[in-house]
Amino acid sequence: MRGDPAPLPEIRPLVALAEIARTGSFSAAAEALGYTQSAISQQIRRLERQVGHRLIERSSGPRAVSMTPAGEVMLRHGEAIAARLTSAAADLAALRAGKIGTLRVGCFESAGAELLPAALSAFAREWPQARVELVEAEDDAGLLTLIEAGELDVAYVVLPLPTGPFECVELLDDPYVAVLAKNLPLAQDPGPMALEQLRGQRLASYARMRAPHAIEQRLGRPELGAQIVYRSHRNSTLVGLAEQNAAIAVMSWLSARPTRDRVTIRPLIGVAPRTIGLVWHRDRLPNPMLRAFTALASAVPLARRLSAGR
Numbered sequence: 001m002r003g004d005p006a007p008l009p010e011i012r013p014l015v016a017l018a019e020i021a022r023t024g025s026f027s028a029a030a031e032a033l034g035y036t037q038s039a040i041s042q043q044i045r046r047l048e049r050q051v052g053h054r055l056i057e058r059s060s061g062p063r064a065v066s067m068t069p070a071g072e073v074m075l076r077h078g079e080a081i082a083a084r085l086t087s088a089a090a091d092l093a094a095l096r097a098g099k100i101g102t103l104r105v106g107c108f109e110s111a112g113a114e115l116l117p118a119a120l121s122a123f124a125r126e127w128p129q130a131r132v133e134l135v136e137a138e139d140d141a142g143l144l145t146l147i148e149a150g151e152l153d154v155a156y157v158v159l160p161l162p163t164g165p166f167e168c169v170e171l172l173d174d175p176y177v178a179v180l181a182k183n184l185p186l187a188q189d190p191g192p193m194a195l196e197q198l199r200g201q202r203l204a205s206y207a208r209m210r211a212p213h214a215i216e217q218r219l220g221r222p223e224l225g226a227q228i229v230y231r232s233h234r235n236s237t238l239v240g241l242a243e244q245n246a247a248i249a250v251m252s253w254l255s256a257r258p259t260r261d262r263v264t265i266r267p268l269i270g271v272a273p274r275t276i277g278l279v280w281h282r283d284r285l286p287n288p289m290l291r292a293f294t295a296l297a298s299a300v301p302l303a304r305r306l307s308a309g310r
Contacts, residue, residue, distance in 0.1 A: 013047035014078035015085065016040050017055060021075050025065060047074070083148055083165055087283055090150025103289045106135040106143040106155030109235055110255040111276060115156065115171070119297035126296070130289055138233040141210050147281050153290050158213050159275040167282040169294055173273040176218060179242040179249035179256050180264045186248075187264035194269050195221055204230035204238050204247035215250060219271055239263060 019029035020040070030037040048055050053070035067075055103123075107116050112134075120132060135152060137143050143155040148164055161168060178198065180187040186197060205215045205228050216225040230247050232238050235255040242249040243263050249256070252274055256265050278294055 010047070010050075011081060011085070013043040014074065015082045016043045017047065017071070017075055018078040018082045020044070020056065020065060021067060021071075021079075080165075084283055086148075087150040087165070087281055090284075101129065101289075102131045102133060103287075103293060104133045104135065104151070104153045105293070106137060106146060106152045108137055108140055108143070108156060109233075110174075110252060111156035112136055113235075114254050114257060115276070115297065115300055118300045119293065122296040122299070123293050126292055127289060138207075139209055144279065147279055150281060150284065153284070153287060154278055154280045154293060157277055157279045158210070159277045161279060162210070165282050166279050168277045168279040169298060170275055170277045171298060171300075173275050174252045174254045175273040176250065176268045176271045177253045177256055178266045178268055179239055179251060179259075180266065181243055181245040182262075182264050184245065184248075184264070187266075190264060190266060192269045193266040195219060195224075195271070198224060198227070198248065198250070201227060202229050202247040203227045203250055204232065204241045205250045206238075207231040207233045213274060218274070219250070219268075 016029060016033060016035075019032055020026060023029050023032060026040050026044075027037050030040045033040070035043075044056060051070070051074065054068050055071035055074055057066045057068055105116070105120075116134075123130070123132070135143070135146065135155075140155065140157040143152060143157060144162065144164065144166070146152040147155055147166065156171075157168070159168060159170060178186075178193050186193070203224065208231075209215065215228070216222050228250075230238075230241055232241075235251065236259075238249040238251050239256060239259045239262070241247045243259075250268070253265070253267070254276070256263070278297055280290055280294075
C-alpha cells in the first residue's frame, strides 16, 4: 500500500528560494521581495521541514549561500513557478489598466530598421484601433528577460533561444558579410569572400551577443577575435569604421543593407547565417493581436525573400 503523498509546498517559500539563488544572499532576497531577512529565513526553514531535505548550505559571509542537490531540484520548480506568477501578474495589470488592446513589441536595431516597419504597417491596417508600444534594445538578451517577466508580448530575437517559457517562430536567415571601404583591393571583387582573406586584417564587429551568437563562435575561428580592434552595438558605427577604412566590419547582411551604396558588402563563405525569429511567452493569455502580428511579420516581403535565399 502506497503512503500518502507529501503535502505540496507553499508558493511563497519557493519564490523565496528562487530569489535567494538569483541574488546570492538571504538579505538581498528579502529586500527584493519586500520581506525582512528573518521572514525569508523562516520560509526556507519551513520549506526544508516540509520536504525533508536541507535546501541551502549556510555559512558565514554576506553571499555565502549555495544550493544543495535537493535545493537545485526545488529551485528548478521554484523558478518556473515564480515566472508563471510574474506572467500572471502582468496579465492582471494589463487587464486593470485597460491595455488588453495594447501590443508591446521588442526589437534590436537591424530588425527594427528592416523588418518591423513593414510588419507594423500591415498590422495597423488590420488592427487600426490597437495601440503598439515599442521597446528597443542593443541585443536580444534584455528582450528575452522582458518576455519572461510578462513586460513584452512579442520580440524579434536571434535563434536558438535559451531555456525558458518561450514559444517562437522563424522569420529568416540573415547571412554574415564583410563590409569594406570601396577603395580597398579586397573590395574590387564583390563576390563571396573566404575567411582566410580576413587573416591579418583589422576587424570591427558586435560588442556583445548571447554566447551561442558571439561573432568568434559564428565564424568558427576563435583566433580572429584578436583581430577585432573595434566593437560596437551600433550598426552605423561599424559601417562608418569600414567606410573610413579603419577596419573591415563583420556583421549581418540585414545590419549592413541600408548602407550598401556607401561600402562594398561581400558574403562570407562557410559562415552559418544567424536566424531571426519572433518569440513570446508560452504561458500568457491567448492574444489575437499577437497571432495577427506574428502572421503579418512572417509575410513581410524582405523576410520572405531572405528566408528563400534570394
